[in-house]
Amino acid sequence: MWNGIIERYKKFLPITEKTPVITLKEGNTPLIPSRYASSLIGSGVEVYFKCEGFNPTCSFKDRGMTLAISKALEAGSRACMCASTGNTSASASAYAARAGMRCIVLIPEGAIALGKLSQAMIHGADVLAVKGNFDDALNIVKEITKRYPITLVNSINPYRIEGQKTGAFEICDVLGDAPEFHAIPVGNAGNITAYWKGYKEYKDSGASKKLPVMLGFQASGAAPIVKGHPIKNPKTIATAIRIGNPASWKQAQGARDESGGIIDMVTDREILDAYKMLASKEGIFAEPASAASVAGILKLAKKGYFYRKQRTENREQSIRIVCVLTGHGLKDPDRAIASVKKPKSIRPKVEAVLEHLKL
Ligand code: AN7
Numbered sequence: 617m618w619n620g621i622i623e624r625y626k627k628f629l630p631i632t633e634k635t636p637v638i639t640l641k642e643g644n645t646p647l648i649p650s651r652y653a654s655s656l657i658g659s660g661v662e663v664y665f666k667c668e669g670f671n672p673t674c675s676f677k678d679r680g681m682t683l684a685i686s687k688a689l690e691a692g693s694r695a696c697m698c699a700s701t702g703n704t705s706a707s708a709s710a711y712a713a714r715a716g717m718r719c720i721v722l723i724p725e726g727a728i729a730l731g732k733l734s735q736a737m738i739h740g741a742d743v744l745a746v747k748g749n750f751d752d753a754l755n756i757v758k759e760i761t762k763r764y765p766i767t768l769v770n771s772i773n774p775y776r777i778e779g780q781k782t783g784a785f786e787i788c789d790v791l792g793d794a795p796e797f798h799a800i801p802v803g804n805a806g807n808i809t810a811y812w813k814g815y816k817e818y819k820d821s822g823a824s825k826k827l828p829v830m831l832g833f834q835a836s837g838a839a840p841i842v843k844g845h846p847i848k849n850p851k852t853i854a855t856a857i858r859i860g861n862p863a864s865w866k867q868a869q870g871a872r873d874e875s876g877g878i879i880d881m882v883t884d885r886e887i888l889d890a891y892k893m894l895a896s897k898e899g900i901f902a903e904p905a906s907a908a909s910v911a912g913i914l915k916l917a918k919k920g921y922f923y924r925k926q927r928t929e930n931r932e933q934s935i936r937i938v939c940v941l942t943g944h945g946l947k948d949p950d951r952a953i954a955s956v957k958k959p960k961s962i963r964p965k966v967e968a969v970l971e972h973l974k975l
Pocket residue numbers: 675699700701702703704705771801802803804805806807808856857903905906942943
């Protein structure tokens with residue numbers, strides 16, 4: 617029976633017998649082989665999607681939150697707080713509810729997806745909409761959690777990173793080793809930090825043999841790491857990664873440089889094309905930010921990046937690329953509906969239906 621990432625990977629996690637484990641049985645998410653994207657990248661390439669939208673609150677944040685909330689409870693904390701573009705707040709509020717803990721979330725007003733807002737609200741968090749962006753909200757949370765006995769559960773909380781690294785373990789367990797490439801969207805840069813840490817620890821333990829090349833992708837209107845400076849007014853339709861000054865900036869650069877990888881950016885158009893392609897050709901509904909990883913590898917493929925790698929390594933086996941699809945598409949129903957043609961309204965008659973179908 618699957619009992620969540622803490623039980624499955626406890627020897628890699630900072631827990632003791634005394635840690636009260638708060639779990640919604642997160643993790644064990646499917647690694648789905650691509651049917652379509654692989655063919656766009658080229659022959660000898662296999663693309664896989666790590667579908668993190670299948671977690672209990674429908675994003676990867678649950679892996680870190682189970683540990684952060686369990687450790688907060690162990691330390692006697694009665695309240696937690698975060699700033700969020702949406703998914704962190706959804707996850708924190710669910711795990712805090714489960715733990716019987718107060719949860720306070722600060723969100724950028726008018727800039728988080730509807731599904732995420734509904735989650736934080738229904739789980740009973742104190743939701744405050746800040747007239748500012750994510751970076752402003754995070755600064756306020758840092759200040760308040762310094763002054764009051766409230767646990768900060770953004771990814772600067774090291775337990776968040778520890779929990780999230782289990783995504784890398786699962787990928788290695790399924791593939792038998794790390795993939796050649798790991799593609800991931802980058803917002804506050806916690807997840808790329810966590811995956812790189814996970815891949816390194818798994819290799820050190822002997823559970824895997826190699827390390828992947830890390831490929832991180834930001835939205836072009838919110839690409840501080842690519843541009844080399846914080847972005848004051850980040851803009852992108854991928855609201856989850858609308859972040860101008862990532863907390864784990866240095867660690868993300870570390871993952872890029874140690875792995876020989878890249879942190880690049882993709883336009884909103886490229887993100888939306890990948891988003892629609894995933895839904896219509898792969899049957900996978902992921903949120904726009906998640907599609908940045910797929911948009912990114914398609915961009916690199918067009919420049920011959922993977923082809924060159926194959927040539928220089930003179931490979932016989934195919935190259936495996938894992939794209940992390942970080943959150944479920946239902947998080948942002950407005951974006952889905954705005955992206956495609958509306959359903960036609962017709963009379964309740966067989967002829968009326970047939971007229972439109974042109975069978
Ligand atoms: C779907 O919820 O930052 O680079 O406050 O929700 O680890 O920040 C969300 C980030 C990618 C970026 N994909 O991950 C938040 C928040 C989705 C996300 C990211 C987020 P990080």
